[in-house]
Amino acid sequence: MLLAAQTGANTRVVEYFAFIHDLGRRNDDHDPEHGLRAAGLARELAGELIDVTEVELGLLVHACEGHSEGHLEADVTVMTCWDADRLDLGRVGIVPDPSRLCTAAARDRDLLAAAYRRSIQGFLERGYGCRYLPTS
Ligand SMILES: [Fe+2]
Numbered sequence: 131m132l133l134a135a136q137t138g139a140n141t142r143v144v145e146y147f148a149f150i151h152d153l154g155r156r157n158d159d160h161d162p163e164h165g166l167r168a169a170g171l172a173r174e175l176a177g178e179l180i181d182v183t184e185v186e187l188g189l190l191v192h193a194c195e196g197h198s199e200g201h202l203e204a205d206v207t208v209m210t211c212w213d214a215d216r217l218d219l220g221r222v223g224i225v226p227d228p229s230r231l232c233t234a235a236a237r238d239r240d241l242l243a244a245a246y247r248r249s250i251q252g253f254l255e256r257g258y259g260c261r262y263l264p265t266s
Pocket residue numbers: 151152164165197198
């Protein structure tokens with residue numbers, strides 16, 4: 131939501147993306163089809179548990195389908211979804227690479243550092259070390 135406020139993304143789509151984009155995972159490791167399964171889930175739940183317009187559903191489906199493909203160009207709402215997910219990579223011990231973020235807002239040094247600090251909390255609590263601990 132912090133990133134969406136900067137980019138002007140559709141917050142309804144971003145919020146639904148946050149909830150469902152990894153629901154199609156079959157494991158927490160390599161699972162290249164999980165985005166497609168999440169997109170299918172979005173289509174299934176639209177009109178029931180997911181309250182979106184047709185345009186919003188198209189954005190949500192696109193965001194889910196492509197969220198682990200490394201794309202950098204899309205509608206601003208889709209890019210915001212992808213960036214929000216990438217800014218949370220500290221959860222699995224990965225430092226986000228600014229060159230792999232879509233929006234200037236996500237590449238902002240302060241936002242990136244704050245997101246990384248938040249993302250590593252669970253990783254640290256599980257006893258893992260991090261390659262990079264931001265100082266600001
Ligand atoms: Fe994912």
